[in-house]
Amino acid sequence: MSKFSAGLKLGDLNDFIAPSQTCIVSLKGVKKNSQPEKGVIRMQERVQTTEQDTAPVKVTLHDCLACSGCVTSAETVMLEQQSVDEFLKQVSSAEKAVIVSVSPQSRASLASYYGITPLQALKKLTTFFKSLGVKAVFDTSCSRDMSLIESCEEFIKVYKAQGTSNFKGQKRGFPLLASSCPGWVCYAEKTLDASILSHISCVKSPQQAMGAIIKRFACANMGLKVDEVYHVTVMPCYDKKLEASRDDFVFSIEGNENNEQAGTARFTEVDCVLTSGEMLDLLQGRCSDFMLLDESPLDRMLTNVDESGHLYGSRGGSGGYAECIFRHAARELFNKELSSPLEFKTLRNSDFKELTLEVEGEVVLRFACCYGFRNIQNLVRKMKTGKCEYQFVEIMACPSGCLNGGGQIKPRKGQSGKELIQNLETVYLKEVNVSNPYENPIIKGLYDSWLDHPGSQKCLQVMHTGYHTREKNVASEISNW
């Protein structure tokens, strides 16, 4: 059974592969058949297969996605099992320095499971991973602050460019849609047309932002070259594995005099993704009692922990995009300082909430949080019929958002799904200070020393991405006859 989000389960997840639809990737490198002479019957020599020929052809998920997006349930099983094995292999081979970035949702999932705080969970995880040989354990709340800042800058740009000139060569209009959920992005690329895709924010997700930060810049501060780093993230869902394998997140480093090869070398921002559940399996398999693990000091370089040892980050189990951009826009565009917790208005159901800002009786900002497939359907409908009044929508594929991701640790015996989510919402911010991304000293430092300033040209190159409609090829359409 696939553990991917609803949008990915639909369509193309089809075990019936029609004859012409079989995976073509593995056939690359098949020997060419030369044309026989007309009128001559060619007798084919039986080819003796050698040991090497019978080695299984490996099709990576990357190859699969690059083809036509036909992800069968066989591939999802391969995908689901691949990550932990790969991770352990890398860690034990010690060829590369393994860096693990833990998401705050995964940390909360673990904290809830063991009844401890997120800080305790992250500290114990640091001990555990390092005992395996991991070099550093970081926190994606940190890179998330950069994603949030870039999203704020992007919003202001689009707001100001509204109806006027083109933005980035493409007419951008409202609503701007959050880009951090790969379940949503993959669904949009496969089923919606380019007109909807043009609304998706181009800012990278916290996972990919962390990958970019580590591999393109920060690893040097750790005395590592980019080809010496193996970056692993721990995430609340399986869809993040698909995100990590996107071609858009593969980059090349320009070669230098010493190494002509480097110009052609390609690196990926995130090498491996483990889900919270896989991380728990790993813990339970290798560690007799997680609760007895020491609490190691955190690796501060890319972790949101302040001088007094408190964790900090944005509010919102799905990243807090709507809230953060709303506050920033209120401040920058309307000079309104919104300090108290923002009041979301629940619409159809608790997975569809609205935020509005009124100035002199007129609604000037209207944002929404839209979680779950059915709500996404309604939002897309409104967009298609031109009835969408929102300027920004935080879209997430999973009902209740990322805390309820498909890869999170399952409820304990006797605990209902609803109880677990309520607990996760509380634990997520337990002893975590809510902070303004713009005030994150680590991120400020990254802008100062590397990316110049928020929204700069360098940011556009390194922290932004694009989307592509996945055209269905003829072969996959045959099953629709």
Place this chain on the structure above:
Amino acid sequence: MEMDVVQELQGHSDRVWSVAWRPDSGISGRPSMLASCSGDKTVRIWQCSSSQDLFIQHWSCVAVLDGMHQRTVRSCEWSPDGKLLATASFDGTTAIWENVGGDFECVASLEGHENEVKSVSWNCSGTLLATCGRDKSVWIWELQPGNEFECTSVLHGHSQDVKMVLWHPCEDILVSASYDNSIKAWIEDKDREDWVCAQTLSDSWGHTSTVWTVSFDASGHRLVSCSDDLSLKIWDSHSNLLSEGNLWKHLCTISGYHDRTIFSVHWSKASGLIATGAGDDCIRIFSEESNEKSTLGGDLTYKMVLKKEKAHITDVNCVRWHPQEASLLASAGDDGVVKIWKVAGESLY
């Protein structure tokens, strides 16, 4: 028991998949209206010119709904008040048409299914619409003011193509039938703010091949299902023996009468007779065997009281009893023809 053709309705240029009587046909003198949908991408509306005598041949085509669907229209259903007609198509969309003084105007198009939509059904109050399709999902839509529809739920559970969805005649319980051999019942779970599968009818008492159609009796207490496994099954929800969480219990299986796939089954609200349309071109009618010893789950049986061979010259895709007039039956075939039948006999009343 006898069955004779009243009229053959020609006009479609491809197989006719489904027919649906407008619910108020014959009530307060309203003319009977029948919708039929076809592989020719259109829906035709047929009307009987006289409400007095339905058995004289004066049915005519009063409207052709075209230009909307890009592929076969697989299913059509009237809203309970007869004002709207929903049409489900292989093009992945479900269109909603409004009857505006004899003209039908498309007022909405529901998108979202990944591929062919196979069936559509309105709930008894006309506030909810369900659709299902080859993408294995069942969607529930809520009607909003201004003929707007909002997606309320996308239900996964079936492991194969879902052939049909049907709402209970009185309560908001949705039943779905699938190529995965099972029938599922779905209800709303207010706690979870979503719809959930309350029961799956499969395995021991379930069908052993594709379930094509389901139909409720007038009260909604019983459900009949038909399948590629050549049997009909009757399910009951009235029994005190039902365990918690189980809405339906298998009552009996009717087998040995069909030798080809049974594509359609319909339970007459007026007479209680069950009609079937099958791949052997026949229409059959079944009646509950009056049995004094019969208790629920005990001695209940159904016997075949009529077999009309060559009802169509091809597969019979759909059979539907008239909502009011017990002796009228409509059928649709691969031959592109819609037939109106008159049934006569003792078992009728």
